[in-house]
Structure formats: C-alpha cells, structure tokens
Amino acid sequence: SASFSIFPKEHPKKLMTCNEWDGLPKLPVPPLQQTLDMYLKCMGHLIPEEQFKKTKVVVEKFGAPGGMGEFLQKKLLERSEHTANWVYDYWLEDMYLSNRLALPVNSSPVMVFPKQNFRSQSDSLRFAAHLISGILEYKSLIDGRALPVDYARGQLAGTPLCMDQYNKVFTSYRLPGPKMDTLVAQKSTVMPEREHIIVACKNQFFVLDVVINFRRLNEKDLYTQLERIKKMSDIEEERLPPIGLLTSDGRTQWAEARSVLIKDSTNRDSLDMIERCLCLVCLDEPSGTEQTDTNRALLMLHGGGTDKNGGNRWYDKPMQFVIGADGCCGVVCEHSPFEGIVLVQCTEYLLRYMRGSPSKLVRAASMSELPAPRRLRWKCSPDIQTFLMASADKLQRLVKNLDMNVSKFTGYGKEFIKKQKMSPDAYVQVALQLTFYRCHGRLVPTYESASIRRFQEGRVDNIRSSTPEALAFVKAMGNSSKITVCSLKIELLWTAIKAQTNYTILAITGMAIDNHLLGLREIAKELKLEKPELFSDTTYATSIHFILSTSQVPTIEEMFCCYGPVVPNGYGACYNPQMDHIIFCVSSFRDSAETSSDLFVKTLEGCLKEMQDLCIKCNTEAKPADSTKRMDGTTKSKL
Ligand code: COA
Numbered sequence: 001s002a003s004f005s006i007f008p009k010e011h012p013k014k015l016m017t018c019n020e021w022d023g024l025p026k027l028p029v030p031p032l033q034q035t036l037d038m039y040l041k042c043m044g045h046l047i048p049e050e051q052f053k054k055t056k057v058v059v060e061k062f063g064a065p066g067g068m069g070e071f072l073q074k075k076l077l078e079r080s081e082h083t084a085n086w087v088y089d090y091w092l093e094d095m096y097l098s099n100r101l102a103l104p105v106n107s108s109p110v111m112v113f114p115k116q117n118f119r120s121q122s123d124s125l126r127f128a129a130h131l132i133s134g135i136l137e138y139k140s141l142i143d144g145r146a147l148p149v150d151y152a153r154g155q156l157a158g159t160p161l162c163m164d165q166y167n168k169v170f171t172s173y174r175l176p177g178p179k180m181d182t183l184v185a186q187k188s189t190v191m192p193e194r195e196h197i198i199v200a201c202k203n204q205f206f207v208l209d210v211v212i213n214f215r216r217l218n219e220k221d222l223y224t225q226l227e228r229i230k231k232m233s234d235i236e237e238e239r240l241p242p243i244g245l246l247t248s249d250g251r252t253q254w255a256e257a258r259s260v261l262i263k264d265s266t267n268r269d270s271l272d273m274i275e276r277c278l279c280l281v282c283l284d285e286p287s288g289t290e291q292t293d294t295n296r297a298l299l300m301l302h303g304g305g306t307d308k309n310g311g312n313r314w315y316d317k318p319m320q321f322v323i324g325a326d327g328c329c330g331v332v333c334e335h336s337p338f339e340g341i342v343l344v345q346c347t348e349y350l351l352r353y354m355r356g357s358p359s360k361l362v363r364a365a366s367m368s369e370l371p372a373p374r375r376l377r378w379k380c381s382p383d384i385q386t387f388l389m390a391s392a393d394k395l396q397r398l399v400k401n402l403d404m405n406v407s408k409f410t411g412y413g414k415e416f417i418k419k420q421k422m423s424p425d426a427y428v429q430v431a432l433q434l435t436f437y438r439c440h441g442r443l444v445p446t447y448e449s450a451s452i453r454r455f456q457e458g459r460v461d462n463i464r465s466s467t468p469e470a471l472a473f474v475k476a477m478g479n480s481s482k483i484t485v486c487s488l489k490i491e492l493l494w495t496a497i498k499a500q501t502n503y504t505i506l507a508i509t510g511m512a513i514d515n516h517l518l519g520l521r522e523i524a525k526e527l528k529l530e531k532p533e534l535f536s537d538t539t540y541a542t543s544i545h546f547i548l549s550t551s552q553v554p555t556i557e558e559m560f561c562c563y564g565p566v567v568p569n570g571y572g573a574c575y576n577p578q579m580d581h582i583i584f585c586v587s588s589f590r591d592s593a594e595t596s597s598d599l600f601v602k603t604l605e606g607c608l609k610e611m612q613d614l615c616i617k618c619n620t621e622a623k624p625a626d627s628t629k630r631m632d633g634t635t636k637s638k639l
Pocket of ligand 1: 339340418419420421449450451551
C-alpha cells in the first residue's frame with residue numbers, strides 16, 4: 001500500500017521470476033592440478049619448511065596420473081552432472097550441520113540496528129508491531145516471487161544472482177541432532193496454514209497468530225496482541241523456566257535435552273509451534289549497560305547471559321528480531337539457510353519500510369475481538385532442570401569469554417581506495433594481514449567469504465587472503481620507512497592487492513580451492529574409501545583452522561553485522577566499508593592468551609593510516625597513466 005520505493009534507487013526493477021535465476025550456470029568443478037598447485041602456493045609460506053616438503057610429496061602422490069586424485073575428480077564431475085550444485089550438501093554439513101559448537105557467538109551472525117529512542121513501553125511495542133507488518137509484507141513478496149533479482153556488484157558486476165536463499169528465510173528450522181543437525185524446510189501447502197510468529201518475552205514464548213480467519217492482522221491488531229503478551233508475561237505465577245536457554249547450548253547437548261523434552265506431549269506441541277513459526281520477535285528487558293556499539297553487538301550476539309536476555313531466544317530459528325525496551329535492537333540469524341548478504345537485504349527492506357510508511361497506529365489500542373495469544377507450556381522434569389542448569393552455565397562462560405570491539409574507522413573509506421585504483425575489498429584484506437602480522441609476527445590461514453551466487457544454489461567459497469604476496473608486503477612494512485624503500489613498499493602493496501583481487505575473481509567464478517578440496521574429501525568418504533593422505537596430513541588441518549575469519553558485509557542503511565571467532569585462538573573480523581569510513585567488528589576469546597580485540601583494532605587503525613600515507617606519498621607517480629586501467633590490471637568490465 002505504500003507509495004514509496006522500498007528498494008534502493010539503483011536497484012534493477014526486474015522481478016524474481018523462475019526462469020531468470022533458475023537458468024544460472026552450474027558451479028564448475030575446477031581442474032584438479034590447478035587446485036593442488038594453488039593449495040601448495042597458499043600454504044608454503046605459512047608452515048615450517050620441513051613440513052611443507054612432506055606435504056609436497058603427499059600432494060604430488062595424490063595428483064599423480066592414475067592416482068586417487070584423478071579418480072575422485074572423475075567422481076566429482078559425475079556428481080556435478082546429476083546435482084544442481086555438487087558442493088552444496090557437502091558444504092552445508094561441513095560448515096554448519098556437523099559443527100557441534102553452540103550457535104550463539106560461534107555460528108550465528110547478528111545485525112545491530114542504530115539505537116532506538118523508546119520513551120515508554122508502548123513505543124517499543126509500536127516499533128515491534130510496525131516491524132512485524134514489514135516482515136509480513138516482505139514474506140508475501142518472497143512467496144509471490146516478487147522480489148527484485150539481486151545482481152552482482154563490485155568485481156565482475158552485472159550478472160544475476162541465485163535467489164534460492166530467500167525462500168529459506170522464514171521457512172527453515174535447524175533441528176539439533178546427536179551427531180549432525182538437519183536443516184528442515186517447511187513444505188508449502190496448497191491451503192495456507194495458519195501463520196504465526198513466536199514472541200519471546202521474559203523468557204516465555206507466546207504464539208502470535210498473524211492470520212486469523214484468512215485475514216492478515218493489521219498493525220493495530222498486532223500492537224493489541226503484543227500488549228496482551230506483555231501483560232501475560234508479567235504474571236509471575238504463570239512463569240515457566242527459560243527453556244530457550246537449551247538452544248544456546250552445544251548442539252549435541254541440546255539434541256540430548258530435546259530428546260528428553262519431546263517425551264511429553266505438551267512439550268512436543270510447544271516445540272512444534274516454534275519449529276513451524278515464521279520467525280521470533282524477542283521483546284527484551286533493558287540490559288542496564290551503556291548502549292555503545294560494542295555493547296549492543298555483545299547483547300545481540302549472546303543476549304547478555306542468563307541474568308539479562310540470554311534465555312529470551314530460540315537459536316534454531318533463522319530469524320530472531322530483537323527489540324529491547326532500552327532501544328537495543330537488531331536481528332540474530334541462524335546461518336545455515338542463507339548468507340549475511342540476504343540477511344542485509346531483508347533487514348534493509350524492513351528499516352526502509354518502517355521509515356517510509358509511517359506507523360498506522362492510533363495512540364491507544366482499542367479493545368479487540370481477537371483471540372488472545374497463547375503462552376507455550378513446558379513440562380520440566382528434573383532431567384530437564386539439570387540440562388537447563390548446564391546450558392545456563394555454558395552460556396555464562398561464553399558471555400564472559402567474548403572479547404568484542406566495534407569501531408568506526410573515520411580516516412577514510414572506499415572513496416580514497418578507489419581513487420588509488422585499488423579494489424577496496426582487497427585493500428582492507430591486505431590491511432587485516434598487516435595488522436595480524438604486527439600483532440603476532442606471522443601470517444595464518446585466513447578465510448574471506450566470497451559469494452558464488454552466480455551459480456545455481458551457490459553459497460560461498462573462501463578467498464585465502466594470507467597470500468605469499470601479502471607476506472612480502474607486510475614484511476617490508478616492518479622495515480624502517482626510509483624514502484628509498486617507499487617505492488618498493490608501494491610496489492609490494494600493489495602486488496599484494498593484485499594477488500588478492502585475482503584470488504577474489506577466481507573464487508567468485510567458482511575456481512577457488514576450499515570447496516573443491518572439501519568435495520574430494522567428502523566424495524572419498526561417501527565411497528567408503530580410505531581417507532587420502534592429503535586430508536590426514538597436518539598441513540591440511542592447519543589450512544582449515546581459520547585463525548582469521550573475515551567477511552565484508554556492506555550495508556546501505558545505518559547498521560552493522562558482526563559475529564564471533566570460529567576457532568578458540570582466532571579473530572572474527574567483519575567490516576562494512578562506506579564512502580568515507582569503515583566499520584570494523586572484531587571479536588576474539590578472552591580465554592586465549594594470544595588474542596586481544598582492542599589491540600587488534602588499535603593496530604588496524606595504525607596500519608590503515610600507514611597504508612594511506614604510503615599511497616599518498618608514493619602512489620601518485622606510480623599510478624597507471626591510463627585512468628580507465630586499474631592498478632590490478634583489471635578493467636571495470638560488465639559481464
Ligand atoms: N579501482 C577502482 N575501483 C575499484 C577497483 C579498482 N581497482 N576495484 C574495484 N573497484 C570498485 C568496484 O567497481 C566497486 O564499485 P561500486 O562501489 O560502484 O560497486 C567497489 O570498488 C567495490 O569493489 P571491491 O572492493 O573490489 O569488492 P567487491 O564489492 O567486488 O567485493 C567480495 C568482493 C569478495 C566481498 C564480494 O565479491 C563478495 O563475494 N561478497 C559477498 C561476501 C559475503 O557473502 N559476505 C557475507 C558472508 S555471511
């Protein structure tokens with residue numbers, strides 16, 4: 001009904017029609033030798049020389065004519081013929097479903113909204129009702145296949161991207177399992193079933209039907225229902241234990257607790273309602289902490305623990321919209337069904353919807369004929385109480401352990417980097433390498449997510465940013481900054497950026513090595529073959545222990561994405577480059593004596609300044625004369 005455009009102006013107006021993106025090319029299987037050569041190139045400078053010699057022998061044996069590699073490659077090629085995407089299932093299991101770590105901090109990214117100024121409880125409920133209206137609008141766009149198709153931007157811009165991930169935003173559920181989780185997708189039925197949202201409030205869960213008698217609730221109805229939920233949650237005598245805490249535990253522990261929980265039919269019914277809901281809306285209590293960016297990020301990542309809003313969550317559900325009474329708002333996302341970019345698209349739509357269509361609420365809610373929302377009931381056996389205590393304890397440790405630093409670097413942004421004719425993303429990646437080197441005196445296997453949505457059912461592959469070229473640059477930056485070496489430093493920076501950009505292009509065209517190696521490993525397992533030595537080699541284990549896990553998540557609206565580290569001694573580094581500034585969200589664990597998020601961010605700021613100085617001092621003369629040609633040798637071509 002709104003007359004404003006919900007999509008950014010430059011967004012192509014094409015709608016999401018099946019043929020367009022269903023007709024995308026299939027993800028290629030890269031040539032075997034290319035992957036093996038690249039694997040050696042990626043690891044050679046990151047491990048001791050002796051170990052590398054051994055690994056070289058192992059890799060050569062694997063890739064020898066008539067060897068195991070060729071056989072597995074053939075099998076992968078066969079697999080790619082009869083699947084839409086040969087790596088999808090392997091990747092999903094490896095990246096998410098078989099990972100046993102707790103979802104908060106370790107796996108679920110969050111979006112943090114700007115702080116909202118709620119003057120009263122009704123302000124926050126009004127915000128919630130408005131947001132839910134937007135969610136329902138967005139859901140109907142997805143269901144009607146009426147979302148505009150996303151197109152690739154940046155490197156190799158212009159191709160349509162696979163829209164498959166959007167269909168999973170409101171229909172998936174990550175069911176915990178003893179060894180592996182399952183990503184359940186709700187089947188669409190011919191007759192739409194009654195649709196509902198679960199509202200979490202004071203650790204209680206309420207069913208908010210959003211379609212009643214075939215009519216979608218309007219904002220005023222939603223507000224009335226939310227007010228009723230709020231009142232119900234205040235009744236102390238009816239309060240039930242914080243069952244949501246179980247979903248914040250390790251996946252095996254939660255699976256075990258769940259198997260006990262479902263023995264009771266009341267619990268089964270409650271679980272069923274949560275598993276089939278569209279999403280959660282978590283009405284959080286004020287946290288009592290100062291609302292800095294870092295604190296809001298922390299609260300979004302883990303709810304602040306059991307004494308704050310830690311139990312006011314259900315982590316298995318992909319979308320949890322958090323609305324804090326103190327204005328701390330955002331989204332917590334279960335990552336297995338879709339990538340951060342889809343999360344950004346959805347939340348940006350919602351923020352624009354809320355800004356563009358003024359709330360249609362009158363100040364006071366009227367009495368309503370609507371049936372009252374229902375509280376979900378739980379029967380808590382002593383066993384469940386024990387599980388709950390263990391989950392609470394685990395969450396508290398996670399809360400204490402997370403070391404987070406959200407910081408806005410205001411020295412410059414994308415604009416300055418583009419003026420240098422460098423790829424902003426590659427530049428930031430090289431800056432992160434320099435920072436890590438300054439903090440730790442070495443480089444480590446690094447993960448940067450690269451979208452492969454140019455292909456059918458494409459998710460991501462990895463850009464291994466700790467290239468040998470990056471190492472050469474960061475080493476040179478350690479030397480004294482005499483004028484004489486300035487030209488060498490800028491040359492090494494160029495070479496590092498060029499290597500990074502080339503890797504990016506390989507990755508987004510489906511030619512990176514991580515998915516391919518994973519495919520070879522998994523198909524051997526599937527065929528019940530002995531594990532190839534390549535995958536039992538220590539170098540391989542090192543190569544997938546990502547001490548630095550990075551991702552660019554740009555936004556148009558004012559908000560930011562963040563996540564935790566993926567290994568105990570690592571960093572999570574998410575960045576949001578804007579024209580004149582860059583937001584960095586750096587996380588690590590306090591348990592690790594090696595890491596410190598504050599030190600990392602402080603060092604990063606220094607590195608970015610030094611790199612700018614270097615560019616200003618040396619890049620002017622060195623810039624290619626032809627202004628259409630970029631320093632990395634690519635041209636701004638459209639595919
Ligand atoms: N000179 C001048 N400008 C350049 C340039 C150069 N040498 N190289 C690139 N640029 C421009 C681009 O044209 C682009 O312009 P735009 O702002 O008008 O779009 C801009 O700089 C950004 O390009 P770049 O920094 O190279 O990065 P990118 O946008 O191509 O992003 C990835 C690279 C890897 C991040 C991207 O391909 C990707 O995969 N993103 C998804 C990551 C993801 O999934 N994150 C979520 C994980 S949960």
